[in-house]
Amino acid sequence: MxxxxxIALIGGGAAAWPAVGRAQQIxxxxxxxxxxxxxxxxxxxxxxxYLDVLMKAFGELGYIEGTNAQFLHRFPxxxxxxxxxxxxxLVDAEPDxxxxxxxKGAVEVKQATSKIPTVxxxxxxxxxxxxxxxxxxxxxxxxxxSTMAADIGGKRVALLREAxxxxxxxxxxxxxxxxxxxxxxxxxIVSAAKALGLSVRTVQVATFDxxxxxxxxIAQDGSEAAIPFGPMLFNERARIxxxxxxRRIPTLATINETVSYGLLISYGQDQPEYFRxxxxxVDKILRGTKPADLPVQQPTRFKLIINLKAAKALALTIPxxxxxxxxxxxx
Numbered sequence: 001m002x003x004x005x006x007i008a009l010i011g012g013g014a015a016a017w018p019a020v021g022r023a024q025q026i027x028x029x030x031x032x033x034x035x036x037x038x039x040x041x042x043x044x045x046x047x048x049x050y051l052d053v054l055m056k057a058f059g060e061l062g063y064i065e066g067t068n069a070q071f072l073h074r075f076p077x078x079x080x081x082x083x084x085x086x087x088x089x090l091v092d093a094e095p096d097x098x099x100x101x102x103x104k105g106a107v108e109v110k111q112a113t114s115k116i117p118t119v120x121x122x123x124x125x126x127x128x129x130x131x132x133x134x135x136x137x138x139x140x141x142x143x144x145x146s147t148m149a150a151d152i153g154g155k156r157v158a159l160l161r162e163a164x165x166x167x168x169x170x171x172x173x174x175x176x177x178x179x180x181x182x183x184x185x186x187x188x189i190v191s192a193a194k195a196l197g198l199s200v201r202t203v204q205v206a207t208f209d210x211x212x213x214x215x216x217x218i219a220q221d222g223s224e225a226a227i228p229f230g231p232m233l234f235n236e237r238a239r240i241x242x243x244x245x246x247r248r249i250p251t252l253a254t255i256n257e258t259v260s261y262g263l264l265i266s267y268g269q270d271q272p273e274y275f276r277x278x279x280x281x282v283d284k285i286l287r288g289t290k291p292a293d294l295p296v297q298q299p300t301r302f303k304l305i306i307n308l309k310a311a312k313a314l315a316l317t318i319p320x321x322x323x324x325x326x327x328x329x330x331x
Contacts, residue, residue, distance in 0.1 A: 032070045033063065033286050036090035036098040038105040040178070040231040042077030049257050050101070053272045057279035078178050078232045080104070087112045097282045100144075102231060104178055106131055110142065117285045120144035121278045122271070124184045126296055135296040143291040144281065145274045146298050149254070153188025156227075156267050157196060159304065160252045162322055163265050163311070164225055169199035170252075171223035173214045173240075175230025176204040185229055185254060199223075211236050215243040225264075227252045237261045245313050259305045260330055264314065269299035303327040 037054070041047045055071075063069035072093055076082035087108035090098055098118045100106040106120040110131060124147050126132045133139035135146065161167045170193055174181060181202060193200050201223055203214040211233070218226055226249050228240055234255055241262020244251040253259040253266035281294055304322075307330045311318050323329055 032066075032068050033097075034070045034072065034093070034095040035063075035282060036072040036093060036095035037074065038083070038087055038090060038098065038100050038109060039073065039075050040078055040083075040102045040105060041235050042075050044073065044075065046235050047075065050272065050275050054099075054275040054279060057276040058282075061279055061283045063279075063283075076105070078175070078235070080177065083108045084111075091116060097285050099278055099282060102178075103129065104231075106142070106144075114141055116141060117291045118142045118144075119278050119281045119285070119291070120146075121274055122147055124149055132296055135298070137292070138294065138296060139292050141291055143294040143296055145277055146296050147185075147269060148299050150184035150188035152267065152302060153185070153190075154192035154195070155302075156252060156254070157189060157192040157198070159265060159267050159322070160225055160227075160250070161196060161198075163306070163318055164250050164316065167198065167224045167250075169201065169223045170225045170227055171201045171203055171214075171218040171221070173203050173205060173211070173218075173226055173228040173233060175206070175228075175232040177206050177230075178232060179230035183229070189227060205233070208232075208236060208239070211239055212243065215240075215247050215249065218249055219247040223249070225250045225252060227254065228258075229254065234258060237263075241310075245310060248314055250310075250314055250316065253305075256303050256305050259307050262307070262310050262313075264307055264310045264316070266305045267302060270301050270303055273301070274299075305330065 039047045044051055065071055072090060072095060074086035074090060076086050083104050091112040098109055098116055100109045100118055100120045103123045106123050109118050118141055120131060121144055123131060123144060126146050127134060131142045190200050203217055205211055205214050233240060237258040238261045245262045251263040253263040254268055256266045256268050259266040277297060284294060285291060304326045305328045306318055306326045309330055
């Protein structure tokens with residue numbers, strides 16, 4: 001076991017060896033623990049990277065599907081009306097806890113219930129959205145894990161410029177149905193880019209076909225780099241990588257798990273770790289802790305990943321200093 005993993009194990013409040021016993025106690029009342037999960041994509045396959053992490057985390061805590069746990073997964077396919085409908089379905093199923101994977105999901109769950117404990121996983125501003133009263137003292141039925149996208153916008157743009165020294169302008173590709181141009185992720189990037197003297201262009205997309213159009217426009221207007229935002233664009237990561245390389249456009253990923261598909265660079269939180277922590281919070285709630293007493297957690301670690309394979313395809317030479325600083329280099 002790595003030292004970091006051991007420290008996390010003993011410091012996380014849920015050591016592995018007694019966890020199985022605690023989870024099994026949930027079934028003593030005569031039924032398995034019922035856990036609802038509101039995802040954002042359209043299927044388990046599309047959510048596979050994070051779904052596998054979440055379910056493995058629950059398994060390590062002793063929650064076994066069909067034995068002492070029942071998982072109710074819902075996949076709204078980034079459709080606003082489905083988010084609402086499926087949030088209502090989960091609430092009507094009366095689960096013990098709901099996991100809301102995205103901010104949009106958390107908004108809809110909040111509208112549907114003020115009683116069922118809810119753990120959000122990727123909320124950009126839970127206080128502003130009134131999910132919680134404060135990060136330290138949530139105060140209601142919701143708690144979870146918050147991103148710090150606005151705070152690292154400057155770092156992201158600086159890293160992109162270091163990787164692409166000739167950078168003069170960036171294009172933001174935004175899935176506007178599920179991602180606002182006023183979100184902290186976008187505003188942080190825009191402010192940082194303008195502070196560095198870069199031009200910023202926004203291209204809004206709503207469908208898969210729009211992604212092709214967006215890259216064609218970006219190539220025509222001379223933007224030297226692209227940054228995609230939004231759940232639908234996460235699902236289209238393979239297409240985005242292919243289009244970026246085909247159009248010779250360096251692309252910054254805000255989600256680390258997308259960079260290997262052909263994007264150039266990413267800097268962001270360890271999202272798989274967020275899903276592991278979400279499972280721990282669910283476990284605490286099932287054992288009697290109130291969401292109001294579980295502080296909202298923020299990222300403690302950010303990872304820099306560089307796709308050297310993509311850099312070579314783009315005829316870019318990544319500075320040695322950047323390669324040394326990277327947590328992972330894809331070759």
